[in-house]
Amino acid sequence: MLSGPLWERCQAIVQDIDIGSTHQPESTLNIAQWTSHSVLDLSGLAVFGQEPGWLARYPDLPASLERRVATGHIRKIVLAIFPQPIRSLLLSSLFRVQELADLRRIQQVVRDLACIERQKIIKTNNNNKQSQNTECEDPPPPPPLNIISAMLQSADSSLSEEEVIGHILIFLVGASETTSASFQWMIIELCKHPNVQTRLREEVQSHWPSLSLSLSSANTTPTKPPPLFSAIKSLPYLRAVVDEVLRLHPAVVLTEHEATQQTTISGTLIPKGTLLLSPPLATNLNPRLWGDDAAVFNPGRFLLDNMNHGALGDESGRLRCANMTFSHGPRSCPGQSVARLMLACLTAGFVHSWEVSLRDPGQSYVPAEAVYARPMPDLMVTLKKVLE
Numbered sequence: 001m002l003s004g005p006l007w008e009r010c011q012a013i014v015q016d017i018d019i020g021s022t023h024q025p026e027s028t029l030n031i032a033q034w035t036s037h038s039v040l041d042l043s044g045l046a047v048f049g050q051e052p053g054w055l056a057r058y059p060d061l062p063a064s065l066e067r068r069v070a071t072g073h074i075r076k077i078v079l080a081i082f083p084q085p086i087r088s089l090l091l092s093s094l095f096r097v098q099e100l101a102d103l104r105r106i107q108q109v110v111r112d113l114a115c116i117e118r119q120k121i122i123k124t125n126n127n128n129k130q131s132q133n134t135e136c137e138d139p140p141p142p143p144p145l146n147i148i149s150a151m152l153q154s155a156d157s158s159l160s161e162e163e164v165i166g167h168i169l170i171f172l173v174g175a176s177e178t179t180s181a182s183f184q185w186m187i188i189e190l191c192k193h194p195n196v197q198t199r200l201r202e203e204v205q206s207h208w209p210s211l212s213l214s215l216s217s218a219n220t221t222p223t224k225p226p227p228l229f230s231a232i233k234s235l236p237y238l239r240a241v242v243d244e245v246l247r248l249h250p251a252v253v254l255t256e257h258e259a260t261q262q263t264t265i266s267g268t269l270i271p272k273g274t275l276l277l278s279p280p281l282a283t284n285l286n287p288r289l290w291g292d293d294a295a296v297f298n299p300g301r302f303l304l305d306n307m308n309h310g311a312l313g314d315e316s317g318r319l320r321c322a323n324m325t326f327s328h329g330p331r332s333c334p335g336q337s338v339a340r341l342m343l344a345c346l347t348a349g350f351v352h353s354w355e356v357s358l359r360d361p362g363q364s365y366v367p368a369e370a371v372y373a374r375p376m377p378d379l380m381v382t383l384k385k386v387l388e
């Protein structure tokens, strides 16, 4: 399962933050850069089972991905504003050279990753066959499952090479840029609400021994979640803070869907082929759903006691539906559990090791006008080591 390796990797990344001289009581970090690199590294582990540091093999990848995400936003605007013939003309004239070069670079990486995964699967299958033929001892354990290897190994998988590459590409961008933006908003909220940061630290510190211990217990079965996963789930305040950051700062600012058949939404006729753009914030900040403090950062609203008496009465199922950050329905985000896990592991490790505050407390941060709404300008923080 993913949670153990992900937890270990998160803690190593957080511990490795270089704050310069050990004699300095505190230091400044460009957390925007740090997060973007760290989360891409983690996504490699979660999605393709890559070893720590795999990014070093592809030094140009982060910049290419960043440019691709930026042009993706312009593409969305063009799609929303212009009719079809002008759209195609604009898109092909705006993006040809640089975009094609970036796309080729990213596709090459993705091909590489797909190839590595296929080789791992072939090796595991060969080991299994060999041990059956020779009736020797058990074969070496297979490498831990990741999203792409699960997809490649699934019994009904009839995906072509191009389809596999397409999926890896969506996962690579979808997993890293979104989670990175969300973690940066997490840090901003923790800095703006030191009381929340302190309460979270207390909860994490008090569970730290069981979090570390649960890594070493191996009584995992396919039907039973691994102990670490249960341990993280048993930290109610951590879960509440993650949920509240995701609600207030949806990383995907606009989802787009095309009606495949004529339908109606709240009585409005939607003809087949209509492009539907939906901003999650319209729902996530709706006072009718969330109460008068809908726009306020208040993790407490997600604690069970408060959920039963909140604006939605005791309908906690409705509360989940009122959060559009991962969308809902058949095209909702398939990586939401991994995203929550990455955010929870990174946040727990961060508050365990560091006291964090804004380097420029007067600075206000706004969502970037891009496909993924990371805070702008680049987030700079001051870190102080938490004394054990």
Ligand code: HEM
Pocket (backbone or CB within 6 Å): 046, 047, 147, 170, 171, 174, 175, 176, 178, 179, 182, 250, 251, 252, 255, 256, 325, 326, 327, 328, 330, 331, 332, 333, 334, 335, 336, 338, 339
């Ligand atoms: C905080 C982090 C994340 C947010 C806010 C987020 C949000 C979203 C949203 C809103 C969509 C579009 C849903 C729709 O069109 O209705 C989406 C799609 C997708 N996400 Fe995420 N996501 C996050 C993290 C992840 C992670 C970690 C993964 C992979 C492990 C992932 C994989 C995908 C994929 C593959 C799609 C495309 C699904 C499809 O086309 O059917 N996402 N995500």
